[in-house]
Amino acid sequence: MTKNIDLSTTVAGVNLESYIINASGPDCTTYEELQTIARSESAAVMMKSCTVEPREGNPEPRYQRLDFGAIQSMGLPNLGYKEYVKFSAQLRQEYGKPVIASLSGMCKEDNLKMVEAFQESPVDMIEVNFSCPNIVGKPQLGYDFEQTDKVLGEICKINSKPIGVKLPPYFDLCHFDMVAEIMLKHKVGFISCINSIGNTLIIDAETEAPIIKPKGGFGGLSGQYIKPVGLSNVRAFLERLKGQVAIFGVGGIVTGTDAFEYLLAGADAVQIGTTFEKEGAASFSRIAQELQAIMQRKGYSSIAEAKGKLREL
Ligand SMILES: Cc1cc2nc3c(=O)[nH]c(=O)nc-3n(C[C@H](O)[C@H](O)[C@H](O)COP(=O)(O)O)c2cc1C
Numbered sequence: 327m328t329k330n331i332d333l334s335t336t337v338a339g340v341n342l343e344s345y346i347i348n349a350s351g352p353d354c355t356t357y358e359e360l361q362t363i364a365r366s367e368s369a370a371v372m373m374k375s376c377t378v379e380p381r382e383g384n385p386e387p388r389y390q391r392l393d394f395g396a397i398q399s400m401g402l403p404n405l406g407y408k409e410y411v412k413f414s415a416q417l418r419q420e421y422g423k424p425v426i427a428s429l430s431g432m433c434k435e436d437n438l439k440m441v442e443a444f445q446e447s448p449v450d451m452i453e454v455n456f457s458c459p460n461i462v463g464k465p466q467l468g469y470d471f472e473q474t475d476k477v478l479g480e481i482c483k484i485n486s487k488p489i490g491v492k493l494p495p496y497f498d499l500c501h502f503d504m505v506a507e508i509m510l511k512h513k514v515g516f517i518s519c520i521n522s523i524g525n526t527l528i529i530d531a532e533t534e535a536p537i538i539k540p541k542g543g544f545g546g547l548s549g550q551y552i553k554p555v556g557l558s559n560v561r562a563f564l565e566r567l568k569g570q571v572a573i574f575g576v577g578g579i580v581t582g583t584d585a586f587e588y589l590l591a592g593a594d595a596v597q598i599g600t601t602f603e604k605e606g607a608a609s610f611s612r613i614a615q616e617l618q619a620i621m622q623r624k625g626y627s628s629i630a631e632a633k634g635k636l637r638e639l
Pocket residue numbers: 349350351352374375389396398400402428455492520521522547548549550552576577578579597598599600601
């Protein structure tokens with residue numbers, strides 16, 4: 327019924343067979359988890375944000391599902407970048423799907439070291455995570471515009487892969503102007519917005535305590551709660567990036583209608599985090615089918631036809 331709706335898209339010159347991929351974080355840390363994504367309808371395999379050294383992450387409980395999303399302070403548990411360089415080669419060979427590395431260095435030198443290492447790998451894109459809110463003692467780089475400019479400049483000098491930046495949510499129009507200018511200056515291929523809304527607090531009135539342990543209960547909020555922020559961030563950057571930088575929309579996508587809203591806002595493709603964690607890999611095909619159905623109902627036959635077409639009221 328909906329087979330004429332073409333969900334293929336292109337991000338930073340990389341062709342994706344569908345509009346939908348997984349977001350870095352949930353269930354993309356081990357090779358087994360990455361294989362599950364590779365076998366699913368996710369159009370690419372996004373890997374867990376890695377650091378130079380393997381990390382255990384923060385103490386448990388560090389992830390809690392909520393009625394409309396989740397709160398977490400994982401603290402970047404991962405196997406260390408060398409494993410992901412290896413995994414990317416195995417995944418590329420075994421499945422032929424685009425593979426995306428996500429890098430989350432603890433300092434500029436770490437980021438440079440990992441960007442360099444992935445140049446030799448077959449990853450199709452690199453996403454540098456400038457927005458992890460859950461590392462004790464580390465600010466989110468994306469909120470320090472001077473450092474963002476500096477670190478990105480150095481990264482881009484040594485990189486020849488399609489590269490993008492995972493951004494934190496912004497809430498001030500001036501900040502969109504400033505960040506967009508930096509992205510254009512360094513000619514990044516894409517941005518991914520948004521990461522979880524950092525340092526939120528959920529309190530259980532019965533236990534009179536927070537529901538996650540790290541950082542006094544402060545953690546990143548994700549899922550349906552954050553969709554309006556994700557949509558505004560995509561829209562604000564679309565208006566400022568002059569079509570020169572692609573955009574992954576991320577945040578609160580549960581249904582095909584949510585994905586369609588990101589499409590209208592201007593996203594070139596979307597990433598799914600919390601919903602994948604809750605529902606598993608079947609969520610990618612379900613959301614794709616729902617997106618096709620809504621596009622068909624509205625008379626759109628391709629992503630390009632609807633992209634950014636938010637109407638004025
Ligand atoms: C358990 C968990 C772990 C995450 N880890 C990462 C990460 O390692 N790197 C990253 O860039 N974002 C990470 N995120 C953020 C997600 O990629 C995504 O930006 C955010 O959750 C919003 O999307 P969602 O509402 O679809 O989950 C994580 C999110 C969750 C829920």
